[in-house]
Amino acid sequence: MQKRVIITVLGKDTVGIIARICTFLAEAHINILDISQTIVQEFFDMIMIVDLQKSTLPFADVADALDSIGEDLGVQVKCQDEEIFDKMHRI
Amino acid sequence: MISKREIMETNRMIEEENLDVRTITLGISLLDCISPDLEVLKRNIYEKITTVAKDLVATGEEIEKKYRIPIVNKRISVTPIALVGGAACHTPEDFVQLAQVLDRAAAQTGVNFIGGYSALVSKNMTAADELLIRSIPLALAGTERVCSSVNVGSTKVGLNMDAVRLMGQIIRETALATQDHDSLGCAKLVVFCNAPDDNPFMAGAFHGVTEGDAVINVGVSGPGVVKVALQEARGKDFETLCETIKRTAFKITRVGQLVGKEAAEKLGVPFGILDLSLAPTPAVGDSVAEILEEIGLESVGAPGTTAALALLNDQVKKGGIMAGSYIGGLSGAFIPVSEDKGMIDAAARGALTLEKLEAMTCVCSVGLDMIAVPGDTSAATLSGILADEAAIGMINQKTTAVRLIPVIGKGVGESAVFGGLLGYAPIMPVNTFSCEAFISRTGRIPAPVHSFKN
Numbered sequence: 001m002q003k004r005v006i007i008t009v010l011g012k013d014t015v016g017i018i019a020r021i022c023t024f025l026a027e028a029h030i031n032i033l034d035i036s037q038t039i040v041q042e043f044f045d046m047i048m049i050v051d052l053q054k055s056t057l058p059f060a061d062v063a064d065a066l067d068s069i070g071e072d073l074g075v076q077v078k079c080q081d082e083e084i085f086d087k088m089h090r091i
Numbered sequence: 092m093i094s095k096r097e098i099m100e101t102n103r104m105i106e107e108e109n110l111d112v113r114t115i116t117l118g119i120s121l122l123d124c125i126s127p128d129l130e131v132l133k134r135n136i137y138e139k140i141t142t143v144a145k146d147l148v149a150t151g152e153e154i155e156k157k158y159r160i161p162i163v164n165k166r167i168s169v170t171p172i173a174l175v176g177g178a179a180c181h182t183p184e185d186f187v188q189l190a191q192v193l194d195r196a197a198a199q200t201g202v203n204f205i206g207g208y209s210a211l212v213s214k215n216m217t218a219a220d221e222l223l224i225r226s227i228p229l230a231l232a233g234t235e236r237v238c239s240s241v242n243v244g245s246t247k248v249g250l251n252m253d254a255v256r257l258m259g260q261i262i263r264e265t266a267l268a269t270q271d272h273d274s275l276g277c278a279k280l281v282v283f284c285n286a287p288d289d290n291p292f293m294a295g296a297f298h299g300v301t302e303g304d305a306v307i308n309v310g311v312s313g314p315g316v317v318k319v320a321l322q323e324a325r326g327k328d329f330e331t332l333c334e335t336i337k338r339t340a341f342k343i344t345r346v347g348q349l350v351g352k353e354a355a356e357k358l359g360v361p362f363g364i365l366d367l368s369l370a371p372t373p374a375v376g377d378s379v380a381e382i383l384e385e386i387g388l389e390s391v392g393a394p395g396t397t398a399a400l401a402l403l404n405d406q407v408k409k410g411g412i413m414a415g416s417y418i419g420g421l422s423g424a425f426i427p428v429s430e431d432k433g434m435i436d437a438a439a440r441g442a443l444t445l446e447k448l449e450a451m452t453c454v455c456s457v458g459l460d461m462i463a464v465p466g467d468t469s470a471a472t473l474s475g476i477l478a479d480e481a482a483i484g485m486i487n488q489k490t491t492a493v494r495l496i497p498v499i500g501k502g503v504g505e506s507a508v509f510g511g512l513l514g515y516a517p518i519m520p521v522n523t524f525s526c527e528a529f530i531s532r533t534g535r536i537p538a539p540v541h542s543f544k545n
Contacts, residue, residue, distance in 0.1 A: 006098055036095050047095050063156055078102070082093060084158040087345045089097040 011075025380433025
């Protein structure tokens with residue numbers, strides 16, 4: 001069964017945001033299910049849906065790692081279990 | 092699959108509109124700790140609380156991280172201590188020792204408040220009940236995290252006016268015992284009518300005797316989210332207004348349900364209830380008063396306030412009930428004056444009076460909450476206010492609570508500062524005509540008739 005997690009990235013656009021995040025996800029065996037990304041007035045905005053089922057790292061470590069990648073890049077990277085969105089928006 | 096718009100909406104609520112889960116409260120029964128030996132009792136209580144609640148704070152933090160939703164408070168409620176300590180405590184000072192044990196257990200588990208230093212005396216007081224009540228000023232002055240509550244009446248049995256009279260004195264004594272901190276002790280003391288057994292909110296939380304060994308109860312929040320949603324409904328009809336509140340309440344409550352179920356599962360404790368009260372904080376944009384003003388009042392307290400509040404709370408319940416599997420606790424509007432920026436401003440500009448606040452409690456407000464009154468307010472007058480509020484609860488078959496702070500050494504025009512979530516409050520004037528002769532009468536007000544409603 002999939003263990004779906006939403007990753008949102010928000011901040012000033014810079015070179016290599018997607019590359020850094022995707023490299024980390026690949027190394028941790030985290031599969032990307034969907035990506036949607038826009039840039040509005042130099043602001044980078046990305047939402048990814050990923051599957052942690054085969055991840056080599058537990059959720060908390062993934063969240064911490066993404067936090068520090070975000071700090072490096074000067075953007076906010078947030079990792080949340082999909083259930084909070086499902087529960088709020090689906091009956 | 093979840094859409095980008097939905098993801099952004101949820102995260103906007105959390106980041107910009109102060110959506111949070113206000114509290115996960117672990118209720119713990121202490122009935123199996125009872126011993127006639129005070130030292131054994133103290134050891135049993137400490138061990139039970141620190142064992143059952145040892146993972147509470149860590150579990151809360153884990154859930155916060157998983158969903159990135161703040162869980163503002165992790166708290167504990169226990170069986171009313173008058174019941175637990177009755178066999179071992181023979182003086183008020185004995186009970187104070189139990190308060191100190193609760194305080195230490197709370198510190199050890201990392202919770203900011205522990206509730207249940209309580210007595211349920213709606214009909215009459217046992218010797219132990221009275222000893223506990225008389226120990227409250229010392230207990231609250233000598234501890235940091237302990238919260239106390241006393242239930243003085245109910246719709247079924249009427250009002251125990253001996254307890255009402257005593258509580259007026261106890262509130263004054265608590266104010267005097269903590270006068271160095273603007274009488275802060277009174278902020279941790281609630282007087283109830285129809286107190287619920289499963290309330291997760293402090294200072295009135297206790298673990299009722301109808302509950303099991305342990306339970307997780309959750310208080311949701313989110314006045315800021317409702318206010319922002321209502322900006323879209325400006326100038327629209329009541330149907331649109333009500334639908335907007337309901338839809339928003341549903342979303343907020345679903346988050347509480349998710350967090351509560353998950354906390355219960357991780358802790359291996361049954362999930363009890365969700366409390367639907369919209370709980371404000373002193374932060375800008377996290378205010379129930381601001382919702383009422385968004386609905387169309389120049390200031391909370393203006394004519395129309397009671398109707399707007401009735402509408403708001405009923406819609407919150409209608410939306411929230413469908414979102415949660417079990418609803419309980421207080422589930423009313425919290426309008427604590429010191430803890431809500433909009434209420435503080437309304438009181439300061441003279442738009443809001445004690446009498447209007449009392450009227451608001453007739454429809455759905457939980458009570459006269461966190462109201463600072465002049466330090467020279469007499470015990471009889473405090474009892475009179477308690478009696479009025481309890482009568483509203485008794486007759487209307489609802490919970491009412493009073494948390495009054497007579498700020499020793501201060502008067503109208505000055506402010507009391509409590510800090511943190513407890514906020515600050517302008518001191519409100521109190522009607523100075525006497526009710527001494529009324530309050531001096533002994534005995535009970537009989538239970539009301541349950542028919543011929545008018």
